[in-house]
Amino acid sequence: MNVASVDDHELNCKLMDGFAIAVQVLLGTIVVASLLFKRFRERPRRPIVIWFMDTSKQGFAALIVHFVNVALSDLSSSNGHRDSNNPCVWYFLNIMLDTTIGVAILYMFLRILHSMAYMCGITDMHSGDYGNPPRFYPWYKQLNLFIIAWVLVKTTVVLALESIPAFATLGKWLLQPLIDSHNVRLQVLVVMLVIPLIMNIVQAWLTDAVIKARLHQYKSTLSINQEEDVMSIMIDEDDTHSRLSTSVDSLNDLAFNHSSSASGLAFGISSTGIAIAPKNGFSPVNATDLDRL
Known part of the structure; x- marks a missing residue:
């Protein structure tokens, strides 16, 4: 045993x-x-x-x-x-x-x-x-x-x-x-x-x-801050571009509504500033013109 x-x-x-x-x-x-x-x-x-x-x-x-x-x-x-x-x-x-x-x-x-x-x-x-x-x-x-x-x-x-x-x-x-x-x-x-x-x-x-x-x-904090900065810049750019585009459209409408019938001239905004052109030859400004500024 x-x-x-x-x-x-x-x-x-x-x-x-x-x-x-x-x-x-x-x-x-x-x-x-x-x-x-x-x-x-x-x-x-x-x-x-x-x-x-x-x-x-x-x-x-x-x-x-x-x-x-x-x-x-x-x-x-x-x-x-x-x-x-x-x-x-x-x-x-x-x-x-x-x-x-x-x-x-x-x-x-x-x-x-x-x-x-x-x-x-x-x-x-x-x-x-x-x-x-x-x-x-x-x-x-x-x-x-x-x-x-x-x-x-x-x-x-x-x-x-x-x-x-x-x-x-x-x-x-x-x-x-x-x-x-x-x-x-x-x-x-x-x-x-x-x-x-x-x-x-x-x-x-x-x-x-x-x-x-x-x-x-x-x-890391650096990566987070970088992402936040990039997003902030993108949002600011989009917001600024939207506001400027809206302003351009408003000014173009204003130019057409108040064009001079006597002189046959019309006013508008172009990429180079204020444009004065014959009423029949005036073209409203497109918002994409801002990209060239």
Whole structure:
């Protein structure tokens, strides 16, 4: 019995040995690279400072959640849990719940926390908006709120795993082929690299969409001012041209109505000034003559 117990323990994966740590570092590098790729595909693209602030919030929270998952997995397996004593099974279950329904729960908690911050009069809590120019303090407050939201998510996930035994049974059944292979490193590769690689990239993209600000908030003050100046000039030009065109038409009408019948002359406005011409040969001024002024 003791031999079987030792054999079972030997077949369980280890989440914090040198090989597992190397796998985790590789996973983190790939996830960050995927976020960089996502940034370069954005149209318009967020400034690098804004992107770094958004991504760093994810990074800090992800590190905390990762180590919590590792600790919970080791704890569940070492306590002789009735469903499985393999930490890879528990890590697999945590990562699957975190990256699926966990994102929806995260969004819900973020909405609640933002509403509470608004009611308490706490400023600079609009996710992804750090001021212009970006400042550290708004980012720091949003980071703390984001971490609190993830703590609430993990609490919900842990309660679900403990109260619904079917999760552990399903996880063990899905990983049984790996466990039967008696290859501990293969378990670590699949559970801590292959599956999280797919799920974490999806989670990171979804979370990034949740926490980033609306598109117009990423524009710099200079760009906004330039757009406003150009629009103002265009509006002023159109308004001035319209008023001048109206004045020209009025003067032409006035010239026709008050032309001298005795002399047979008529007055009008041309591109060079006031025109005096025979009544039969006078042509009203067109508004496009103004373009030559």
